[in-house]
Amino acid sequence: MSEKNREGKRTARERMLEERAADEARSKRKKKLVIGGVVLAVIAAGVITGVVVQNQRSKPDTPVAHPAGTIGDKNLVIPDGPANAPSVLTVYEDPRCPACGTFEREFATTVNQLENQGKLYGNYHIVSFIDRSLGGKGSKYGSNALACAQDAGKFREYHDVLYKNQPEETSDTFGNKSTLIDLAKQVPGLDSPTFESCVNDNKYSGWVSAVQQDFDKSSYKSTPTVLLNGTPIYPKNGEEQISPANLVKWVDAANAGKPLGTVTAG
DSSP: OOOHHHHHHHHHHHHHHHHHHHHHHHHHHHHHHHHHHHHHHHHHHHHHHHHHHHHHOOOOOOOOOOOOOOGGGGBEEEEETTTSSSEEEEEEEEETTHHHHHHHHHHHHHHHHHHTTTTTEEEEEEOOHHHHHHOOOOOHHHHHHHHHHHHTOHHHHHHHHHTTTOTTTOOGGGSSSSHHHHHHHHHHTSHHHHHHHHHHHHTHHHHHHHHHHHHHHHSSSSEEEEEEETTOOOSSSTEEEEEHHHHHHHHHHHHHTSSSOOOOOO
């Protein structure tokens, strides 16, 4: 074979290798571009989803109707006890929250006594986020039923009955409206066609959603959240563990030298 032919074959082979290397380089670049595009698409989708979820959680909602006697911005708070009491107990609770049930079963009697003595003004934020995490409607329907009880002037009594009969967190018992109506029979004067209609029609669903959205935008992330004059006291107040006796002690200390609230019989 002549040198010219050998040189021609070597040159052709080199060109082939160069072209293969160039093809491989282009393929790698294309693969990177595709992967990069997919990553960007995933990131963009995540951002869009996050914005949508945040908008769904935080979108302001002004309810058409709110329970009688509610207070605060947009009437989202159910009060209990004398409004001019020297101390305020703020409570965020979900009807399905087991820790809320534990708190209420241990502290309801003490809180009621402090309110009846004019020492404490209860402010209740009835939230409903457990439905969102576990499914069901028990938190929302339970919250609506509490709003219906507030309309009838029976919030405290029905609130206490609801927590005494609270099901397991994973059970959506309060999602059955007939259960909520049956529990009202334990509160003298509450069970009525008006209350039943309010529960069955889910009358305050917009209000319930607005209370939850307000909680979503707050700095609080769990229930029960319990504040005495704006200071968290559950499960501890500073280094002291909460207990019925300590709650009385803390309220008395906060009220020292201040006039008691006006208690209305009823």
